[in-house]
Amino acid sequence: MKKTVGIIGAGIGGLMAGAFLAKEGWQVTVYEKAVTVGGSAGTYARKNRRFPTGATIAFGLEDRGLLDTLFQQLDIRISSDVLDHPMDVILEDRTISLYREPSLWKAELVRAFPERSDDVLDFWHELEQLSEAVFGVTATGVSLPIRRMVDLGKLPRHAVSHPGSMVRLARNSLRTVEDLLRVHHLETYEPFRQFLDAQLLDAAQIDCTKAALLPSSLALTIYRRGSFYVDKGIGQLSEALAERIKELGGDVRTASPVEILILEEKKWRIVTKRRSELFDTVINNSGVSFGEGTSHAEAEDFSWGAFRIDALLKETFRHSVLDGRPLPFAAQIVPDKKQTVLYTDGHGPVYVTFQPAYNRKNERIEDELMMTCSIHTQSEQWKSLSQETYLQKKKRVKEAMFEEIQRVFPVQKYISSSEAGTPVTYEKYLGKTEVGGFPLTVRNAILKPKSVHSSLSNFYIVGEQSFPGPGTLSSALSGYHAARAIMKDRK
Ligand SMILES: Cc1cc2nc3c(=O)[nH]c(=O)nc-3n(C[C@H](O)[C@H](O)[C@H](O)COP(=O)(O)OP(=O)(O)OC[C@H]3O[C@@H](n4cnc5c(N)ncnc54)[C@H](O)[C@@H]3O)c2cc1C
Numbered sequence: 001m002k003k004t005v006g007i008i009g010a011g012i013g014g015l016m017a018g019a020f021l022a023k024e025g026w027q028v029t030v031y032e033k034a035v036t037v038g039g040s041a042g043t044y045a046r047k048n049r050r051f052p053t054g055a056t057i058a059f060g061l062e063d064r065g066l067l068d069t070l071f072q073q074l075d076i077r078i079s080s081d082v083l084d085h086p087m088d089v090i091l092e093d094r095t096i097s098l099y100r101e102p103s104l105w106k107a108e109l110v111r112a113f114p115e116r117s118d119d120v121l122d123f124w125h126e127l128e129q130l131s132e133a134v135f136g137v138t139a140t141g142v143s144l145p146i147r148r149m150v151d152l153g154k155l156p157r158h159a160v161s162h163p164g165s166m167v168r169l170a171r172n173s174l175r176t177v178e179d180l181l182r183v184h185h186l187e188t189y190e191p192f193r194q195f196l197d198a199q200l201l202d203a204a205q206i207d208c209t210k211a212a213l214l215p216s217s218l219a220l221t222i223y224r225r226g227s228f229y230v231d232k233g234i235g236q237l238s239e240a241l242a243e244r245i246k247e248l249g250g251d252v253r254t255a256s257p258v259e260i261l262i263l264e265e266k267k268w269r270i271v272t273k274r275r276s277e278l279f280d281t282v283i284n285n286s287g288v289s290f291g292e293g294t295s296h297a298e299a300e301d302f303s304w305g306a307f308r309i310d311a312l313l314k315e316t317f318r319h320s321v322l323d324g325r326p327l328p329f330a331a332q333i334v335p336d337k338k339q340t341v342l343y344t345d346g347h348g349p350v351y352v353t354f355q356p357a358y359n360r361k362n363e364r365i366e367d368e369l370m371m372t373c374s375i376h377t378q379s380e381q382w383k384s385l386s387q388e389t390y391l392q393k394k395k396r397v398k399e400a401m402f403e404e405i406q407r408v409f410p411v412q413k414y415i416s417s418s419e420a421g422t423p424v425t426y427e428k429y430l431g432k433t434e435v436g437g438f439p440l441t442v443r444n445a446i447l448k449p450k451s452v453h454s455s456l457s458n459f460y461i462v463g464e465q466s467f468p469g470p471g472t473l474s475s476a477l478s479g480y481h482a483a484r485a486i487m488k489d490r491k
Helices: 012-023 066-073 102-112 114-138 155-161 163-172 177-183 190-204 213-225 235-247 316-320 387-408 423-430 442-447 472-489
Strands: 004-008 027-031 043-046 049-052 080-082 087-090 095-098 227-230 251-253 260-264 267-271 276-279 281-284 305-314 330-333 347-358 364-377 415-421 459-461
Touching: 004 012, 004 267, 004 276, 012 027, 012 066, 012 235, 012 281, 012 472, 027 235, 049 305, 049 347, 049 364, 066 472, 087 190, 095 102, 102 114, 102 213, 114 155, 114 163, 114 177, 114 190, 114 213, 155 163, 163 213, 177 190, 177 213, 190 213, 190 330, 190 347, 213 442, 227 235, 235 251, 267 281, 281 472, 305 316, 305 387, 305 423, 316 364, 330 387, 347 387, 364 387, 387 415, 459 472
Parallel strands: 004 027, 004 281, 027 251, 087 330, 281 459
Antiparallel strands: 043 049, 080 227, 087 095, 260 267, 267 276, 305 364, 305 415, 330 347, 347 364
16 A cells, blocks of 8 residues: 655645655555645635735756756756846945856946955855755755764765865864855945845855855856756645656645644544644644644744745836846846835835746736835834734735835836735645745754754654755755655655
């Protein structure tokens, strides 16, 4: 008889685990609260359009990249475009354009930071060397903390053949990004610091003072490895995984929130409104707790909430306003200091993306552009407000974000519709107010990373809260690590 696994949450981590287990002959059942799969890297439908729920840029899809390798093993083909100019970071006094091509990027560092260009180039050189070492180790499939031999992946062989890189990693393991800034006497060079802070808040959920250097080195340099617009949106990654699970005989049940989880002898019972089923093994990818030890959400660590706006623009915006200036795929706009709302109700840069619009049936709408905007916010601030205060706060943040966007991209008269969502909206649809995982501090990333194993028997925890951390690529890797551990544990 086939071994059975119940997966709670159809985020990219849970689906990746499910697809690998289904491929190995497990009977997989995925339970998803929302009506669509993908979690914060999925889509939702409104006004006959498909909007992203959160994530927009994919990583690891380059040939033999970390995600590409997993999809190849699952015989899944993903159609995507590499982004040559993925992002502009807009500071008060300058704009930094990220480029994939290394020589363009080096020239951009010199252009954007002329006051300290030599030190900035040296800093970047060291960051890239570290990033190479971190990438090499990540590609071995190591899953921290090491609880079983299987978590080592191919690390031992890699360590023997790359002793220099292992020494470099050990030497830098407890350092923060600020420590590296200090080495290059850049810690008080504000423009460069602001640029790093903007990048790190999205990638590591924390600024350079506390961001662990090792994972940050990979996050800050990843655009040279490749960042991608997935054809028809990043939600296609999860949809492809869900399809694969079904092709392999599994079941993906949307609109099926899990309500209760019970350990009965050696099996797990998953209870939803309509069903009650027993499984040999359970994976929790939901990021919410179903009782002690069932989720890393029980840890006291802080995570951010997100405030988002989705808008539709007339495609003419691209041609009429920018005067031939290339429109980056995304922009991070560091708010004007006078914009106090975005320093109290929101936090960090306003993140904007421009992408093609699709309708519910995934057909391209030629004369439309989709603009997604988001900012970090403390989810606690949005809970327990009266309806009136909540709506006022939502309006205030939305207007302040639009003001900042308008300053850089004059979109106002091209907007045909827009809608905002808060941490409360996330809770309604995805069951949690906090999204994006724990900040990658030295403690969270190196000293006490959160395992895919749990203290409960035949119970695993995957997603952005488990090692290696936030983002679609990391969540997907945690799903793969859990599947590999389960196959070994239940042999
Ligand atoms: C605004 C925003 C922008 C982002 N941008 C990017 C980006 O550009 N690139 C990038 O790589 N990453 C980005 N991220 C991060 C990325 O989206 C997440 O880290 C990743 O998608 C998390 O995946 P996950 O597997 O942990 O699951 P999640 O996406 O958290 O999914 C968990 C799933 O569990 C379901 N669930 C909850 N409760 C229950 C229940 N009781 N029963 C059943 N199911 C339940 C939820 O509905 C959800 O579908 C962004 C995140 C946000 C919020």
